Amino acid sequence: MMIEDALYHRYTVPFRVPFVTSTGLQQHRDGLLVQLRDRDGRIGHGEAVALTSFGTATVDVLERKLAELVPRIKGSSEQQIRELLADFEGDLSLAPVRFAVDTALLDLDSEASATPLSRYLDPDAATEVPLNATISDMDPDAAATAAGYAAMAGYQAIKMKVGAFADASREVERVAAVRDAIGPATGLRLDVNGAWSIERAIEIARMLEPYTIEYLEQPLPPGDIGALAYLRSEVGIPIAVDESVTSEEVVKEMIDREAIDVAIIKPTIIGGLTASRELIELASKAGVRVVVTTAIETGVAIAAALHLAATLPKPIPPCGLATGTLLETDLLVDSPVIRSGRMLVPDRPGLGVQPRPTIWNDGDDDR
Ligand SMILES: [Mg+2]
Numbered sequence: 001m002m003i004e005d006a007l008y009h010r011y012t013v014p015f016r017v018p019f020v021t022s023t024g025l026q027q028h029r030d031g032l033l034v035q036l037r038d039r040d041g042r043i044g045h046g047e048a049v050a051l052t053s054f055g056t057a058t059v060d061v062l063e064r065k066l067a068e069l070v071p072r073i074k075g076s077s078e079q080q081i082r083e084l085l086a087d088f089e090g091d092l093s094l095a096p097v098r099f100a101v102d103t104a105l106l107d108l109d110s111e112a113s114a115t116p117l118s119r120y121l122d123p124d125a126a127t128e129v130p131l132n133a134t135i136s137d138m139d140p141d142a143a144a145t146a147a148g149y150a151a152m153a154g155y156q157a158i159k160m161k162v163g164a165f166a167d168a169s170r171e172v173e174r175v176a177a178v179r180d181a182i183g184p185a186t187g188l189r190l191d192v193n194g195a196w197s198i199e200r201a202i203e204i205a206r207m208l209e210p211y212t213i214e215y216l217e218q219p220l221p222p223g224d225i226g227a228l229a230y231l232r233s234e235v236g237i238p239i240a241v242d243e244s245v246t247s248e249e250v251v252k253e254m255i256d257r258e259a260i261d262v263a264i265i266k267p268t269i270i271g272g273l274t275a276s277r278e279l280i281e282l283a284s285k286a287g288v289r290v291v292v293t294t295a296i297e298t299g300v301a302i303a304a305a306l307h308l309a310a311t312l313p314k315p316i317p318p319c320g321l322a323t324g325t326l327l328e329t330d331l332l333v334d335s336p337v338i339r340s341g342r343m344l345v346p347d348r349p350g351l352g353v354q355p356r357p358t359i360w361n362d363g364d365d366d367r
Contacts, residue, residue, distance in 0.1 A: 008035070012030050015328070045355060046099065049296070082105070092247065098272050121277060126311075126345065132155060132318040135150070154342070159320065163196060188212065205231070215240040217242050232260070233258075241262070276292075321343050
């Protein structure tokens with residue numbers, strides 16, 4: 001396959017509700033859409049956003065890398081473009097650029113094969129992916145109400161953000177209220193985002209054991225695999241990692257040291273669907289479950305993560321793909337459809353998404 005034209009576009013989409021992170025108040029999502037056109041006129045799409053808390057470069061740096069790549073992509077074969085990507089393979093900071101270009105190439109390949117991307121990657125891919133709902137309310141009653149609605153709407157798992165309270169009993173009170181509201185059949189995951197010390201993690205995890213927690217996500221800051229392995233040996237709740245999942249090597253070490261039960265994968269951090277598939281195989285062989293999530297992108301990257309999630313070993317665990325509503329608008333003509341807590345995999349050839357044409361026609365495209 002030869003690529004005749006390549007372009008990218010930087011977008012800004014407001015968050016529906018601005019949120020506070022360690023780097024300040026975030027009002028909008030800045031990202032980059034990539035479009036590759038092959039000789040037969042087919043168009044492949046990809047998307048790159050910055051996730052600096054995981055170690056990526058800023059969107060400005062990602063944009064500069066794309067500006068450097070685009071003239072070299074034009075007129076190149078897929079093989080030549082994959083060699084360009086391999087040149088910065090070990091560089092986490094630029095992983096979102098690899099993800100965007102890899103997605104666009106796979107979009108073209110699968111469309112040329114008249115196959116949805118998921119089935120191009122795996123002929124046995126599922127046609128829908130169960131989702132988790134995310135609850136961030138701090139008040140126990142509000143958290144319980146939101147979780148109850150999500151469970152009723154069909155979400156098979158609730159993911160709660162925890163770790164904000166200095167008082168352990170307040171964390172436990174919130175978790176107890178949510179478990180009570182969703183009943184015993186819905187999964188309950190707790191995401192700590194690395195906020196606990198090892199002592200605190202052991203103390204609170206033991207208090208949480210009666211509430212049937214599916215897993216404790218990133219209880220400790222990334223880095224100390226020995227501490228994570230010790231925590232896992234001390235508590236009865238399965239341990240998941242998210243921020244720690246930055247490369248295949250790190251995941252392999254965490255598996256070898258029996259530090260984890262679950263690995264959360266963001267294709268943008270792993271540097272593409274091709275690399276993510278290898279990581280899924282590695283983890284699955286070791287009995288470690290994989291959950292796929294977005295990095296809060298628009299529909300292009302959500303669709304890519306969706307196709308990847310559809311290839312997970314069955315039964316597919318609920319994945320973190322229901323993040324589109326965190327943004328005020330999507331950039332697609334049709335956003336991926338959620339029905340009864342499951343996201344339907346587009347049945348069209350390729351990625352199956354179509355960015356709104358006006359995105360490319362607003363006059364300030366960078367080529
Ligand atoms: Mg997380």
